[in-house]
Structure formats: structure tokens, C-alpha cells
Amino acid sequence: MTTTPSTQAIAATALRKAYGDKIVLDGIDISVPQGTIFSLLGPNGAGKTTAVKILSTLISADAGSGDIHIGGHDLATDPQAVRAAIGVTGQFSAVDGLITGEENMLLMADLHHLSKEEGKRAAAELLERFDLTEAAQKPAATYSGGMKRRLDIAMTLVGNPRIIFLDEPTTGLDPRSRHNMWGIIRELVSDGVTVFLTTQYLEEADELADRIAVLNDGKIVAEGTADELKRLIPGGHVRLRFSDPAAYQSAGYALREATRDDESLTLQIPSDGSQRELRSILDWLDSAGVDADELTVHTPDLDDVFFALTSGTSKPNQTKETVR
């Protein structure tokens, strides 16, 4: 890609990090356009948190790494400017349980050198936005996991950062809290904020991310939109369902590569789901004068991609009928 660092909120090349002789990041490139969500996926220990820590100035990359620009600032020469531009929600909560939600917020406001009034205003606004106003005067230790996570993110947003790093923001949240968090993240991005997100939940990357990179063995083994990644691995197919047995028979006879299910009168044709392949199937149906009652496209989900790309493992307990 030939985009310049200035149009990218996050741009890093040849990022390297080793602990002893364990290579965690083996020269990875990351670039995230402004106002988009980028998701870094990878199994436990892949180096996601390490990448977040480097990009957010908490630890340094190894010698031999390329340049890192965050919000247009060179991380090596101007880490202060980088820190001023970003917010970081770590994998493990930064919430102090002994003090109240509001006090946690005011502490952040202090760190950002906001005046007392500004700090109070920012805290009140964010607590309201994250539905924590009622709990604001209670010690954070009494909050539920979801409330703590919301407070964590609210704290990250003090100072109105334009780039935020969220390291597994929804781990441990119940489905409703997770959906709420997704809403919050989407809202941030609609305000032009850039989000760098790590997650264990493939569904989350699928829901939120404009681009996804899969980290494994120190390298980015695949990168693209969720749909692009899904097309990388086999398992996609087009399914044609018929109600007329004669149409089913003639279609089945002509489409030799199709898998037949005589009971439900469906044919399953391996396909990447691309426009070109769909058109050729539709053209064929038209020219043969065969009417299918239903045509559905099935692409593999991100779980399939993840298991195919990381450590050569296969998906446990495969229950889906994407097998040809």
C-alpha cells in the first residue's frame, strides 16, 4: 500500500520484540486508517498485548524495528505527543476498587492536567454516557464486571483521545454487556475516533472491525476484511433448494460437482461466494431453464479462519455443515 503515515492513525513497520530467545513479534507491519476499527486477533500468548504496549509507548520495540507513527507523531522521537493523542484500556483493569467510580475518573482527569472544573465536567459526562451515574459514588470494588469494564473505558476517554487501544475490552462480559460495549465502540468510531482492538472473540472482530489481522508465531499470517479472510479458506458453498423434484434432478445431473441431498432436494456447490461464481451459477440455471426455490450463500465463519491459520489446529467439535 502506498498510503502515507499522515493518513494513517497508526503506522508501524517491522515491529520486533523478543523476550530472551522467545521471539514474540517477528517484524510485523500494522497500518490503521483514521476513523476505522482494526482488530488484532491471535491465540493466547500470540503477542497482542505486547503489540498494544509497544504502540502505546508502555514498552519499547527491539532494535531493528521500523518506524512507528501514531496520530502522525514519531513514537521514537516524540512519545509525549503520542501519549497525548491516545487512550489505552489494558487487558487488565486499571480501575482502583477502593475508591469510587467518580474518584477514579477524577484521578484520570488529574493525570491529563485538566482543571478541577473541567475534570468534574468530563467525569460527569462520561459517567452519564456509560450509564454509571447512579453508581458513581460507590466504591468501584462493588461494581459488576461489566460496570468495571465500562468505567475502564470511560477512564480511557478522559482527555478525548482520537486514537484508542482496547485490549480485550469484552472478555468476561455477558452477551448483553458485550453488545452494549460494541455499541459504545461503534459510537466512538462514528465520532471519528480510531480504534485498535484485540479480542479473543472472532464474532467481535467480525461485528466491529474494518480490518482484521491474525497474529500467529510472531507473524501476521492473514489480514483483510472479515469477508476477505473467510474467503481464504475452503468451506464456502452455495446451496440451491428445489421444490420440484424434476428440476432438482436435472440440476443435480448437470452440476456434477454439487453434493446432493435427495431428501431435502438441495444441492450444495463449493464456492467462494464471489460475484463471479454466483453469476456463473445463476447463468447456468437460467440457460438450463431450471428454477431453484432458494439460493443461499454460505461463507465459513471467522472461527474456521482462525483455526485454519493459527498453529495448524482444526476447529474442535465442528458441528457446521460446511463440509463438502
Ligand SMILES: Nc1ncnc2c1ncn2[C@@H]1O[C@H](COP(=O)(O)OP(=O)(O)OP(=O)(O)O)[C@@H](O)[C@H]1O
Ligand atoms: N515481560 C515479559 N517477560 C517475558 N515474557 C513476556 C513478557 N511479556 C510477555 N511475555 C511473553 O510474550 C508472549 C506474548 O505475550 P502477550 O501478553 O503479548 O500475548 P497475548 O497475545 O496478549 O495473549 P493473551 O491472549 O493471553 O492476552 C507470551 O509468550 C508471554 O509469555
Ligand SMILES: [Mg+2]
Ligand atoms: Mg493479552
